Amino acid sequence: MNNPTPVTDPKTRQSNRVMAGACVAFFAGMVGMAYAAVPLYDLFCRVTGYGGTTQRVDQYSDRILDRDITIRFDANVSGGLPWEFKPVQRDVTVKIGETAQIAYEAKNVFSTPSAGRATFNVTPQLAGAYFNKVECFCFTDTTLKPGETMDMPVVFYVDPDIVDLPDLKNIKTITLSYTFFPIDGAKPVADAPAAVEGGDAIKAGKSIGG
Template sequence: MDEQAQSNNKLTLKLLVAVLAMFGFGFALVPLYDVMCDTLGINGKTNSEASIQPQGMVPDTSRVIRVEFMAHLNQGIPWEFKPEEQYLDVHPGQVIQTAFVAKNNSPTAIIGQAVPSVSPGLGASYFNKIECFCFNHQPLESLATAEMPLIFYIEPDIPDTIHTLTLSYTLYDITNKVPQSVEVARVEPSGNLIQQGAKP
């Protein structure tokens, strides 16, 4: 009887250790996966800080890559949000300037934050933003409209297998997550932008 009890205790202990090991491995997979994706460039993330165009970089005019632009609103944010152009055909190494347009249809000021992604994910590490509205919060007063600039280039050594990149932004309402004193765009009743001021 004692031997049976000892055997059961050992089995229970082994099972407990196995369960704990599985939980630990599961938690470890998350950072390992992030590191692997960042290293291989397969997660669609783009640079979160401004890039500097390398000196002497020459556009590769023998290649053309189509960059498609998409805009999405997170559920609940009462804005209009769209790219000025649906797509652009660009040469790798060429510096391109375009913009997205946002309008706050809410009766109150809202602070937005755009989160970008690039697909296919393998192309994300070759897509570099020199200037992007996603680097900063985007506060807008009620009925204000803002043109939000984007300047980027694609590295010339992007793989030949990539012919199209899709740059997608999702806009989130972060009004309740930032300090109350921020710069907001103000408009006249006609909708014309007249000044920048502090949010009351």
């Protein structure tokens, strides 16, 4: 005996189509949010200083406090990028609000050109909202020829408003840290670096504010 073919009510079929459409829309929305999450998070960090993200400004401070603060500089290379990367000087002491210029130095020790991009942060992380950079090499694609050495300046000042924050009012030291990563497709295929002498020494630590 054959089973009768089930009859689906038109309203039920319509409900199923609506449910299926909603599921597809939800899935597409989640995918879109995943792609947008990184740039939105980066924008949030830049605006708020969250996670030690420094601020980018176009003008110098118009107020300088009679109070010293020491800025320490850290440099790292990751992802197999064949570079020597270091600050020209390990620290500098400036007045809060004083604009200063320092430099990092990068050298390609591989036998072929290679390219990298730097990320950065400061510690303590709360200080990120008050560490203002007028000039910086961060997030800029940089390509170095074999043996090439490059001077990478950073112009910055610490916002005087930092002393108004209870958690930072007695701060004495801030550490600025950069990490260079290889740009996609720019990593060398071999791992035996060939050091080549080249490049001029960099003079840094020059105060340009006052």
